Each structure stands twice: as C-alpha cells, then as structure tokens.
Amino acid sequence: MHREELIRQAEERQQFLDGFTHHILVCAGLGCLHNEEIIKTLRQEITAKGLEQHVLVRKVGCMGLCALGPIVLILPEEIYYQTVTPQDAPEIITALGKKPVQRLLLPSTLPFFTKQQKNVLALSGRIDPESMGDYLAAGGYTAVFKAITEMRPPEIIRAVQESGLRGRGGAGYPTGLKWATVAKAMGEVKYLICNADEGDPGAFMDRSILESTPHAVLEGMIIAAYAVGANTGFIYVRAEYPLAVKRLKLAIREAEKNNLLGHAICGSSFDLNIKIRLGAGAFVCGEETALIESVEGRRGIPRPRPPYPAEKGLWGGPTLINNVETYANIPLIIERGPAWFAAQGTEKSKGTKVFALTGKITHTGLIEVPMGMTLREIVFDIGGGIPDDHAFKAIQTGGPSGGCIPAEFLDTPVSYESLSALGSIMGSGGMIVIDDTSNMVDIVKYFIEFCMGESCGKCTPCRVGTAQIHTLLQKFCDHRATHNDLVALETLCDLVKNTSLCGLGQSAPNPVMSTLKYFRQEYLDRITDPIHPRQEGNQ
C-alpha cells in the first residue's frame, strides 16, 4: 500500500462514519457478557425504527470499567451506559438525541474516566478491533510510513532511546538499548518476538490490548523489525486467549492484504512476515529464554543467561523480545516524537502504564495512568475505593511474584524504582487489592502454590524450594507452625531468591518476604510454641 492509498482508505472510512448522526459503541471484550446479543437487539431495534441511515452500531474493544460491564457508549454525546442487557436496547434507541436513560447512566465525570491518561488505550473502546479501516481512520499505520519512508533504522532506535521507554513486561529494561543491541548483533537472520504470554493471576492488560487494538501491536512490531533488521516475527500468545488470537489473525491477514506485512512493505525493500505461536499456558514461558525454547518447539524451560536473546536467541540468531504494551507504545513515539513521551511520567520511568485493577476494589477494570501517580490515587480515586465499607489492607503488584504493599505506603508514586524499593515489582501491571477480610498468610500461600505449580523443575532451589516454602506456609495456615519454621521460611526465601536460574524462581519468594516485613504479626499469631528467648533473638 502506498501512502496515497492509505490516506484514501482512511478518508473513505471516515466519510462513511461521518454519515451517521449517532454511533453506538458496544464493548466486545471477553469479559463483557452477552455483548453479541446486545448488538443484535440494538440493530433489530434500529431496523424496526427505520434508523439504519442515521445510527451505526459497532463492536469495540475494552472501555476499561469491567466491573460495570457491558458498557455502551453513545457518540457524539459521550454518554456511557453501564451493565446493559439486551432488554435495554429499545430504551437506549428511543433516548438517542434526547434525555439519556437515567437508570443506566454512568457519569462520564467519574474520576475513573477523568484521572486516566490514555495513550496505548486511547483507541481501545473507540474503534472496531476487527476493522482495519477503523484503525486507519483513527490515524493508524501513519507511523509505519513515517518510519520506513522518512527515517533510517538508527534514527528510529535513537528516538526510542530518547523517549526513555522501558520494557512493559516486568523487568523495565530500557527498550532503546535492547533494540540497539539487537541491531548491532552479528547474525544473518534476526528475529522479532512479541511476548503475549501473560500469565499472572488477575492480569489482563495484554489480552485487552490485543483484543482492542491488534493493529497497534502489529504496527509497533513492523517499526521494530525495520529498526533492528529482522524479517521474521513471532507473536507468542497463549491459547487461553481465543478472542485475542482470532483478532490478531484477522489483523495479520488484513495487513498482509494491504502490503503492510509481507514482501517489499510500503514499496520499500523491507520484508517482514509475522506468525502466531500458541502457548499451552505455562507461566514460565513468559520468561524470554523459556519462550524461545517453546517457539522452537521444545519444552519451555529457561536457558542460562548470558548469552542474552539479543545476542543469541531464537535458533541462535539475535532476537528482539518485547512485550505487547511495549510494542503498542512505539507507533505513538514515532508519530508524536520522543520528547512528547519523555514529558510524561517520572524521571526514570517515562510514559504511561496500563494496569489491571482487581480484587477488593469497586471499579475492577483496565486503567492507564502516567507513571508517578500514587497508589492512593489509583486505588481510591480511579478504583473507587474498597466496597462494602471495608478497610484497605494491602495491594499486591506485579503478579504472583510481586510483593504486598501495606496502607502506610499508599502515597508512593508508582515507578519501577519505587516499587522495587518496597520489595515489590512493577511486573506486567497486575494490581490486586486486598481488604481487611483477608489474611495475608492465606493469600501468600495461594501465590506460592501458583509459583510451585508453574516452576519448570529445571533448577533445584525453585523446584524443591518453592515446594518447601509451601509446606511451611501450610503449617502457618493450620496454626501448627513453630518459631523454627519462621527461621526456616526466611532462610528458604533467601536461598530461592539468590540461587534460582530464572526470574520465576528469583522473584517467587517476594510475596512471602514482603509480608514477613510488613505483616509479620500475622505469621507470629499462627505460631503455637512458646517464645524461646534465644530464638527470638535470632530473628
């Protein structure tokens, strides 16, 4: 596709959309139930009223507020309706252009909407994920044209470096540096991988991005491949995400049809083919070297690093691995410039971050906020606080291997550094809110059980260590623990953290260590033997 063709297609679609006086957008994410029936009844109702020429019903990606889904958005008035059922369709259609349906109204002045800053999610919930025209009309794929026709690869890498973007998958490694390493690495064949193996319990950022704006991820990947010189790309996505896989496949096919993928992209000499690889649901395959093993068709077990994938990755070739959200940020950086991106966030953590808010919180859902926003703002303003008048107890960030942060640190600004200073991690962006009805030891036991079950078994400390930690925690849960068990628990956590092979084992003790630090009393309450003065001194 040439630039003129792109502009023509975008304009055509825009003209078509502009022909309608009202747009009804229905969330069609995996979490919004009955959305297909809602769309069907809305369309029936429109046909019955003879409004086909004036009202367009479209399915769109996630609008974020999953707790009150399915959500329906009326444009151009920006009216949000919550928990819509197919039976509400006649009322919604009748109210078009008149007074909104009060019963279903969701005020758009909620802090949930106003306090967010949407970059990656800007188009999520606004465009049809299965229509390339919608993405083009919203300004999509212009960044690819800019990158390929106006910029040389080193300029793109410099732009990404200047933006200060850091990997959104968890570790926060500078993206530009990774790109520069792969670009410089010696190797005839280089590979590009998109890590969409999101496995944290309670996290759905990557799934939502793939379901809502699959083309944005592809666009980021095309720019990345051009910058580092890769001609083959893989998207490693878990098979438990059927909708994301379906929409990705559709997006790849459309992009191939329009010469945005394949041979001589946009009339340049650059080729790129992207293939989907389905993961079988092993958590450890989110670790980059285990993911590479899995793509190669082997058992997903991590390799020792170094050599890092940037040097020797897939089939021994230099490989660039980035997370879904990282790729989704790239088109924006290319289009609006690195300075725009670097102006957001904190000094060391730039830009915005998508989080999945879950647990005991009113507004469960998907949010995007600038780095540096405090946990308090996220939980109480955007999240709407704790339901049923319960008290906030802790927030667990970064998935099963993150730490639990207590109430006294609620004013901590969220950034890679501040979270790791508190003994937790940014991770891929899961946030689980815990209220006073939960006991921390039970929660930690759940997370360790998860890590134990997901350990690949390659290295001793992770394989046996997590199982032993689990046995000890079970003793605490059963009120059978002794002071020696507490000492053993701390010794084991230190061992597993420092001697495990990959990130899974190294971070698996985080929930235990952070709760031993902040909620020690809850462990002590479950110890049955009398305090021995010498043992107490050891702690």
Added chain:
Amino acid sequence: MTAQILTLTINGIPVSGLAHETILQVARENDIPIPTLCYLEGLSPLGGCRLCMVEIAGSTKLQPACVTRIQEGMEVTTENERLLNYRRKIVELLFSERNHICAVCVSNGHCELQDLARELGIDHIDFPCRYPALPVDASHSRFVLDHNRCILCTRCVRVCGEIEGAHTWDVKNRGIHSLIVSDYDTPWGDSETCTGCGKCVHVCPTGALSEKGKSVSEMLKKRPALPYLVANRTMERR
C-alpha cells in the same frame, strides 16, 4: 582462528584461560574445587543444580560457574561462608525432595550426592522430607530406574540425546512433579528407541539408574569414558 587468552583471579589465585572457557573449566584446570551435580564433562552444560554458584566481584548476583564464561580481570570467589551455606541448603533440598535412604541404596559409598553431603558436612536435614510415593521401573532386562533416588540432573537425558543419539529419555510434568520418562512415558523395557547401551546408567550421579543383579560394591559407575567418546566423535566429524 586463535582463541583469545584471558587472565583472571579465582580465590585470589591468578589464572588464565581461553575466551570460550567457563569459570568451572578454568577452576578445574587449576585444581580449584567447585562442587557440581548436573555438570558432566562431555555433556552440554545445564546450569540446573545451582551448586556451582560463585561470587564475582562487582556483582551482587551469584553466577553458575558451569555456564559462565570467563572475562578479562574477573575476580571470582568459589568458597565463602555464604556460598557454602547455600550449597548445604541446596543439597539438603535434594535430600528432602525424594526418598534418599543411603543404607539400602545400590550406590551407597560411591554416590555423588552422598559424597557432596559428606564434603559439605551435612549431618541432618533442616527441611521436612516429602517422602513422595514414586515408582521403580524395572521393566528393562538389564537396567533399573528408581525415581526415588533421582535428583533430576538430566545427565541421562543429555547423554542419550547428545552422545548415543537415541533420545530415549526426557522429562515429563513440571516443577516438583517432574519425572524422567522413556519415549512417550512407556515402561523402559518397552522402549523402541533405547539401544541398551547403558550410558545413562554410568553417568547417573546417584542410584537412580543401576544395572540389575549387581551388588553395592559391583555397581561402580564408569564415568571417565565419556570425554573420550566425545573426543572420538568430534574427530570423526572432522
């Protein structure tokens, strides 16, 4: 192509090695002991047992000596209180994982796990033993696989795949439930790929793999043959 020669210090002793050598190779060349279990000369290094973890000056992170390449000016510490403590705990974890009862084991007295425990001065295990109920596969006419003694070092998997070329062995399940299996989890005796060469038995560090009908003193494992086998194969290729 001439390899680059690098100099470094291990435990304060200045040593030199080729750029592609690992810390473990250089240390062994200079008679500096580093304990290992999954590593075996001639097989691809795994970095799984985590016993060869060493400290490198300038980094708080421990590195496995068997897979870490040497670098110019590197200062390596292979033994101190912290490392010894970690090694003891790892060996204890291995003992607690399955049913390692030395008194009734065919490898008693010539078992790498037992030797290591003795060297590290382990006289008891701090962790509760898990005592899993694991099967013994005695279906093969000449050999026995006893999962109760297995430490999942995967030497058998690697020797079978890399040297014999049969790839009879692999690992099933994950984490604490990992088990060595032959073919697609069929009894060893029914295996269609096993050539009966017995290499797996002789690389096994413990009594998990043994020959049938041999007493404790007879079941000595012949490991030194392996590097020669590898060398011969490399010669043939050339």
